[in-house]
Amino acid sequence: MSTNDCYHCGDDCTATPLFFDEKTFCCNGCKTVYEIFSSNDLSYYYDLQSAAGSTPKVIEGKYDFLDTESIVERLAEFTDNHLQIVNLYIPNIHCSSCIWILENLNKLNPNISSSQVDFPKKMLRITYSTEKSSLKAIVLLLAHIGYEPYISLDDYDNKKKSIDRSLLYKLGIAGFAFGNVMFLSFPEYFDLSSNKTNGGDFWLNQYEGLFRWLMFSFSLPVVFYAGRDYFISAYKGLRSKLLNIDVPIALGILVLFIRSTLEIIFDWGPGFFDSLTGLVFFLLLGKFFQQKTYSFLSFERDYKSYFPIAVTKILPNGTEETTQIHTIKKGDRLLLRNEELIPVDGILITGNGKIDYSFVTGESEPVYKNSGDKIFAGGKQLHGAIEMEALKTVSQSYLTQLWSNAVFQEDKTSKFQTITDSIGKRFTIFVLSIAFTATAFWLFYDSSKALNVFTAVLIIACPCAIALASPFTLGNMLRIFGRNKFYLKDTQTIEQLAQIDTAIFDKTGTITTAKKSTATYEGLELTEEEESLLKNTLRASNHPLSRSLYDLLSAQNIVTLDEFEEHVGKGIFGASNNSEIKVGSASFVGKENQNKIEHTAVHISSNSAYKGCYIFKNQYRAGISELFKAMSETIQVAILSGDNEGEKKRLEALLPKLTPLYFNQKPEHKLQFIKSLQEQGKKVMMVGDGLNDAGALAQSNVGIAISENVTIFSPACDGILDATKFEELYSYILASKKAMKIIKWSFVLSLAYNAVGLYFAITGQLEPVIAAILMPLSSISIVAFTTIATNILGKKLK
Incomplete structure (x- = not known):
């Protein structure tokens, strides 16, 4: 950099130079930014790229409108008590140093807990404390360091920005x-x-x-x-x-x-x-x-591909109805059970809100809400059932963003190298080697052709077609899967799904269906008060057996529980009017010496006294035998169940011989089981109901949650499969494998084109203008091939 160039922004400053710390600056703004960075140990910013900043503009009074609370509330993505999240468009983001400084804003303002940059969209997501800072203060800070956000009426009206x-x-x-x-x-x-x-x-x-x-x-x-x-x-x-x-x-x-x-x-x-x-x-x-x-x-x-999550809507006559969340309208009254996601912003009407906003903010401490408080989409209810009134319609795009939120992204995909990543670097080295080798040959043999050969090779062998093959193929497959009720988080999941060699299935709620289950009661008769408390305790739970039993029991008056607890893998506890009830496993309710029951059972105790149990006759999903038979030919399959061995003989008759069956597995056992398989080099897919299996879903290479009517949402899963498409799961895996073959065939076609073109280029027979026309045509042909091939593949899916 010239000594006359500004150290911060790189502009010429010969007219009015300012000197500080043996460096030259064009204005006080750039000098001030340098002082801020230096005093906060952020001078590494200039090591990433010299003259990376931009000249801060004078903005006195420009953002006074951010003192208005109603405007800030409209601009904020999330506001609750002392925490606020806002997305800002920063036009000046242009390089790695910009990303670095913007993701280290907490060093400039300690009241900012996190900041994330979406570089392609030039968006900055900031989480900060409203007790010690404000949106205006943060916007002014950004402007003073050269990253003034663009805030328009479109942001206030929640409209999309104009197309670039x-x-x-x-x-x-x-x-x-x-x-x-x-x-x-x-x-x-x-x-x-x-x-x-x-x-x-x-x-x-x-x-x-x-x-x-x-x-x-x-x-x-x-x-x-x-x-x-x-x-x-x-x-x-x-x-x-x-x-x-x-x-x-x-x-x-x-x-x-x-x-x-x-x-x-x-x-x-x-x-x-x-x-x-x-x-x-x-x-x-x-x-x-x-x-x-x-x-x-x-x-x-x-x-x-909206999430197949339904919610219970309470009708004006008091009855409950299951409805898809995209039909929710402002003013609808909704019932949310334990562990269910809040689909829309709303007002809490009844129940005790204990809401986990970690999906949105990254903070694991739950927030307690009372009747009349505002609650936000993306939170998860952790304490029994609540009723709320919707303030707006659901935003599917928001849920999509939530699913991919970096707050709970783990290293699952960071260790996975995509097919394009693995081939791109090698191909570039290969092309450059050919270009320089051919040029060296022609410099020795006929120097008049050397430059023509060099340019022709670089043009004809451009790897653009290879770069297009993967995103177009996998992007189209993502859409096709969504159309067939198989919703995947991203395109990398398809690549990982194609490599699966082991599939682990949960039993209850996964290979069994709650819709056709029947249950018989054995034990002491329940009083009217106990039946009411049982029904209302089950109403707050989302476990498949709770949902089944709730639907089978007679209607009762709805009461608000004083206490509710759900112990994952064990059972649920409810209390109201000094009465308590426990529902779950025999050990959970205090019945240790029960007779061995050869079926799935839900035990009940009231006020610490054992009452009896409901014995379920499991109804397995249609096509389970055919699915496991086909899958076991190429993939190792196993069942991991938290239930007892009552269904073992029935499962052995349904599933292929020698299929491993593991019972009495707690959630932590499932996770460790998958971990041990991965340590043996296995690529594991876990299929569960998304509740007790969250840990196992997160640990697996690909976690698939089965959705049936009302389900909880778990970002630990990589895909959501509609229960009606359960028997097609193996065909989706095969389709993923075929999609990877389409990409490889695209590479072959591209390499064949390059081989033919390189022959003419190296021999000096290829005119650059012809190569310039042929290259984009090859890219278009690759896109056409991948699109047609994936559409044909999609039509074969049922």
Whole structure:
């Protein structure tokens, strides 16, 4: 950096230089930011990239409107007691140093507990304490360090921001320049300079030089505006010691421009400005096609693949009805049971709210709410049943964001290398090696062809088609799975699903269905008060057996429990009007010496006195035998159940011979079992009901939660399968494997194209403009192949 450049922002400051700490600054704003960073031990910011900042603007009074509480409430994503979360659009985010400083805001303001950057969207998510700071103070801090947020009326009205049209502008400029350069190149194409009888001397003397310099002029905005993203990406990759796919593209553009400029300066020839502008135009056209197609796929998935979570709506006549959450309207009265997710913002009406907002804020301490308090979407009720009134309709996109929230993302995917990651670096090295080797050969054999060969190789062997194969294939499969009621968290889950070699299934609520279960009672008769307390205690629970028994019992008056506790894997406890009841396993209710029962049983004790048990006759899901038989041919399968061995003989008759069956497994046992399999090198899929199996779902390589009517939401799972599609689970796994084959075939097609093109490029027979046209066409053909192939694969799914 020049000594006359500002140390913070890089602007020229020869007119009014300021000196501080042996460094030069263009204004007090940049000097102040440097002082802030230095005093807070954040000077590493400048090591990431020199002159990375931007000049802070004077903003006195600009954000006074943020003192208005109603405006802040509309802008905030989450507000509760002392905590607030806000998403801000930061246009100045442009490099790794920006990300680093913005994710270390807590060092500048200790009242900020966390800040996360979404670099592609240039969004900053900030969690801060409202007791010691405010949104205005945080916005002013951001503005003072050069990252002023853009806050508009659209944010206040919760509307989406306008679409970034920069790619469209670049495509337009490149297309305009390409067309004009081609037009100006016609005399060169027809070689008028050698045709003296048709005015060749006139062309040669009068206009040849003018036309060539006009072509040079048209190429400038193409290279330095339309094509700059390739240079920036290549530079950042090389600076990070990473060879990305934009390196050979940037090299091709740069070499073409320099060679063409030298040719017209020294009058060696017309240059390759038509090839250059054509290359950038078709590259941008391919990128535009990719952006439009992939955004369509993403939109279609976001719209259709809502979470299959239902909620209980209380009708005006007091009856309860199960409804899909996307039908919730403002004013609806909802019943939320223990461990259920709050689907919309609302007001707590009855019940004791003990709400876990860790999904939203990352803080594990539950928040206690009383009647009349506001509760927010994304929280999870932890203490019995509550009733609430919806204040707005559900936002599926918010739940999608919640599912992928980095707050509870673990290292499951960080250790997993995608197929594109594994091939991209090798391919780039391969291309550059061929380019330099071929160039060295032609420099020795015929130096006049060396530059042409070098540029042709870099253009024809660009790995863009390979980079497109995976996102288009997996993105389309994500949409197809969603259409078939199999909802996956992200595209990486498909790749991991294709590698599964072991499948572990829970029993109750997973391979059994609660819809057709029957139960008989054995024991002392329950009093009317005990029946009412039992019914209301079951009403607050989400366990499959609780739901089944609740539906089987006769209607009772709804009462609010004084106490409710759910002990995962053991049972539930409820208390009202000095009466207590326990429902669950025999040991949980205090019946240790019970007779051995050969069926699934739910035991009951009232005021510490054992009353009896409900014996269930399990109803297994349709097609379970066929599913396990087909799956066991290629995948090791096993059953892990928390129940006793009462169903062992029946399961042995239903499942393939020698299928491992494990009973009396507590949640922690399931987790350890999966861990031990993974230590043996197994790729494990866990299929559970999402309640008792949360730990096992999180530990597995792929965790699938089965959804049936009302279910709890667990971000520990990687996918949610509608219970009606349970028998199709293996076909989804096979489809994932076939999707990976489609990607590999796409690689083969791309490599075949490159092999043919490289032959002509290396031998000096390939014109750069033809290569510039063929390359984006190859990308489009790969996209077409993957889209058609995945759609055919999708039609085969039932």
